[in-house]
Amino acid sequence: MKKITILGATGSIGRSTIDVIRRNPDLYSLYAATGNKNYSVMASIIREFSPSVVVMTDRTAYEKLKELVQTEHRRTEILFGAENLNTVAASEEYDGLMSAIVGAAGLKPTLSAITQGKTVYLANKESLVMSGHIFIDAARRFKSRIIPVDSEHSAIFQCLPEKEQQRIGRCELKEAGIRNIILTGSGGPFRDRDVSTLDAVTPAEAVSHPNWSMGKKISVDSATMMNKGLEFIEAKWLFNASPDDIRVVVHPESVIHSMVQYVDGSVLAQMGKPDMRTPIARALAYPQRINGGVGELDFFTVGSLTFREPDFVKYPCLKLAIDACATSQAMTTAVNAANEVAVYAFLDNKIKFTDIYKVCAKVASQFACVNAPDLESILEVDTQARARAFSELSVL
Numbered sequence: 001m002k003k004i005t006i007l008g009a010t011g012s013i014g015r016s017t018i019d020v021i022r023r024n025p026d027l028y029s030l031y032a033a034t035g036n037k038n039y040s041v042m043a044s045i046i047r048e049f050s051p052s053v054v055v056m057t058d059r060t061a062y063e064k065l066k067e068l069v070q071t072e073h074r075r076t077e078i079l080f081g082a083e084n085l086n087t088v089a090a091s092e093e094y095d096g097l098m099s100a101i102v103g104a105a106g107l108k109p110t111l112s113a114i115t116q117g118k119t120v121y122l123a124n125k126e127s128l129v130m131s132g133h134i135f136i137d138a139a140r141r142f143k144s145r146i147i148p149v150d151s152e153h154s155a156i157f158q159c160l161p162e163k164e165q166q167r168i169g170r171c172e173l174k175e176a177g178i179r180n181i182i183l184t185g186s187g188g189p190f191r192d193r194d195v196s197t198l199d200a201v202t203p204a205e206a207v208s209h210p211n212w213s214m215g216k217k218i219s220v221d222s223a224t225m226m227n228k229g230l231e232f233i234e235a236k237w238l239f240n241a242s243p244d245d246i247r248v249v250v251h252p253e254s255v256i257h258s259m260v261q262y263v264d265g266s267v268l269a270q271m272g273k274p275d276m277r278t279p280i281a282r283a284l285a286y287p288q289r290i291n292g293g294v295g296e297l298d299f300f301t302v303g304s305l306t307f308r309e310p311d312f313v314k315y316p317c318l319k320l321a322i323d324a325c326a327t328s329q330a331m332t333t334a335v336n337a338a339n340e341v342a343v344y345a346f347l348d349n350k351i352k353f354t355d356i357y358k359v360c361a362k363v364a365s366q367f368a369c370v371n372a373p374d375l376e377s378i379l380e381v382d383t384q385a386r387a388r389a390f391s392e393l394s395v396l
């Protein structure tokens with residue numbers, strides 16, 4: 001029986017992970033779960049799984065949760081605050097950690113798990129984008145195994161030879177006969193809209209992803225294709241790839257989740273329904289396979305698979321992230337930070353959809369030549385980039 005901790009248990013990935021655990025009660029139990037504001041989902045998690053520990057990072061949600069469940073559920077300790085995310089992640093009492101907090105808030109607790117040598121199932125791509133070399137060096141030093149959960153990186157992982165699967169973060173792609181890695185992306189909800197109309201799109205339209213059901217932030221990232229840019233950087237670190245080793249292909253059906261092209265001309269693809277329970281089940285059970293609740297792929301319903309070249313005029317955020325990846329760690333940290341600020345401003349109707357790129361580009365260029373060799377300097381870049389992004393918002 002593996003004991004699992006879920007950071008971000010109340011979110012989209014968190015709830016899919018809960019469902020995979022629910023369907024495999026002989027294999028997994030829930031040791032700890034964390035959330036921010038959603039106390040009612042957390043109350044139902046407590047009632048169903050009786051985890052040992054729960055953390056809420058929002059004060060009001062913590063108080064409401066205690067009111068709701070404390071008398072009936074004394075087996076679960078309920079804690080408050082971001083510091084307790086790190087404490088729970090560093091606990092000796094569990095086996096594997098699902099990192100599924102959205103954004104930079106996931107970095108410190110994920111690093112806490114890594115420095116305890118835990119197996120980390122990584123959905124929170126922002127933490128790796130922010131801190132690349134530090135994250136990967138810590139995993140190597142503390143013998144923490146990272147298993148990708150992001151659907152593209154799970155697909156690539158599954159298409160790699162076993163030797164490379166065993167050394168995520170330290171893969172030797174050339175030695176494995178790999179020509180390149182091909183990231184597929186749907187192109188998001190606006191892929192068939194004229195670029196001149198993107199100024200006027202609403203948050204509700206931007207979060208309506210054509211194929212996947214996800215949290216709001218990543219849904220907007222898919223619409224700008226910043227998501228694919230962040231995934232480009234994520235792939236660089238997970239697979240020890242250079243930017244020249246990575247391609248991006250727009251694939252509107254989201255059936256092929258990514259591919260690996262070998263030097264002999266073979267291209268291995270991982271396919272399936274667009275349902276995150278597949279990569280979650282792959283990660284939790286690795287090297288075994290389990291049923292996480294995803295049904296058979298019906299090829300006759302899919303009909304055809306199509307591919308397009310990414311259009312950098314429509315998706316300038318993708319180009320910006322790829323350029324940042326080739327430029328410096330500080331620039332990728334800054335792109336990530338500015339993007340978080342801009343996406344939430346767009347969701348709050350404070351800026352236009354097309355302003356997301358403007359804010360990110362303005363901020364990122366200021367950090368291209370900054371040196372950020374350690375965690376402290378990474379966190380400083382993150383803080384400064386957020387401050388500059390907020391001031392860009394005010395002059396738009």
Ligand SMILES: NC(=O)C1=CN([C@@H]2O[C@H](COP(=O)(O)OP(=O)(O)OC[C@H]3O[C@@H](n4cnc5c(N)ncnc54)[C@H](OP(=O)(O)O)[C@@H]3O)[C@@H](O)[C@H]2O)C=CC1
Pocket residue numbers: 007008009010011012013014034035036037038039057099100101102103105123124125126149150151212213214215216217218276
């Ligand atoms: N959704 C998907 O299909 C995919 C997601 N990912 C990645 O997984 C991560 C999670 O995405 P997703 O599940 O969609 O996001 P959601 O917004 O659905 O969930 C986010 C989770 O993080 C918690 N949270 C939010 N802010 C904070 C904070 N400041 N401190 C602590 N916890 C916080 C939320 O708590 P609460 O809800 O209680 O407020 C919730 O549990 C992201 O990094 C995303 O890029 C990767 C691939 C696919």
Ligand SMILES: CC(=O)[C@@H](O)[C@H](O)COP(=O)(O)O
Pocket residue numbers: 150151152184185186187188212218221222223227228276
């Ligand atoms: C499910 C998942 O992994 C998301 O990152 C997904 O890929 C988003 O869709 P896009 O391909 O549109 O970015």
Ligand SMILES: [Mn+2]
Pocket residue numbers: 150151152231
């Ligand atoms: Mn993805």
